[in-house]
Amino acid sequence: MTTRSLGLPAPARRLALRVPLGLVLPGALLLGAEAGARSGVIPANLLPAPSEVLRTVFYLAQNGLAAHVAASSARVLAGFAAGASLAVVLGAAVALSRRTEALLDPTFQALRAIPSLAWVPLLLLWFGIDELPKLVLIAIGAFFPVYMGVVSGIGGVDRKLVEVARLYQLSGVALARRVLLPAALPSLTTGLRNGLSLAWMFMVAAELIAASRGLGYLLSDGRETSRADIVLAAIVLLALLGKASDSAMALFETRLLAWRDNHPGRGAA
Secondary structure, eight states: OOTTTTTOOHHHHHHHHHHHHHHHHHHHHHHHHHHHHHHTSSOTTTSOOHHHHHHHHHHHHTTTHHHHHHHHHHHHHHHHHHHHHHHHHHHHHHHHOHHHHHHHHHHHHHHHTSOHHHHHHHHHHHHTTSHHHHHHHHHHHHHHHHHHHHHHHHHTSOHHHHHHHHHTTOOHHHHIIIIIHHHHHHHHHHHHHHHHHHHHHHHHHHHHHSOSSSHHHHHHHHHHTTOHHHHHHHHHHHHHHHHHHHHHHHHHHHHHTTTSTTOTTTTOO
């Protein structure tokens, strides 16, 4: 029985076809790794079998894994919220004022090119090894993608929309709220998704340096004890958490931008 015979709408048929196809490559890689590790072709100390990694995950789940996941998730949430909020405010200011753009944008573009690990020594000197430097580093990672999304979104608004708004004598606040912000939402939501992904990456960098809890700490602990299974278990958990958070953000984006012509729910009837 095919998905078409079930009478599903077109978006549901596409989803039903896409999900199994998306599992083909990961499934093939897992099977290949399992076969290679069990046959001895792949050294087990370098790349343990996926079944061994799964057993390690279950072992960690019974020995404090929830605390590590909670610590990392809380850091990402707090750092992302701070960085994204500041990026929206400063991005809007830069996009709406040529003078502000000339003042701030060159500096932001230069700072954007600095690798994440280059911030670590300075943050440790300034704030020590407590939570603050970790949160600041995550906020830095989230800031720039959101900032770029806001600037490009507002800067790319059709001038005809602005001219029509001025004909209706909208105030500056009303123009931003009713014209500029809705038109910039697609770029803003893309920036938020990219910023959230980078927040997870910068979280790992922060926890690798100085942390006693978190998935980055598990990565460091696995490296120091030569436990590749712990390292891979932490990587798998990071991938799952990153995918889950991105899917949640994608759902938020879909609901927020339901007015778009290419929205999955439009035209289905």
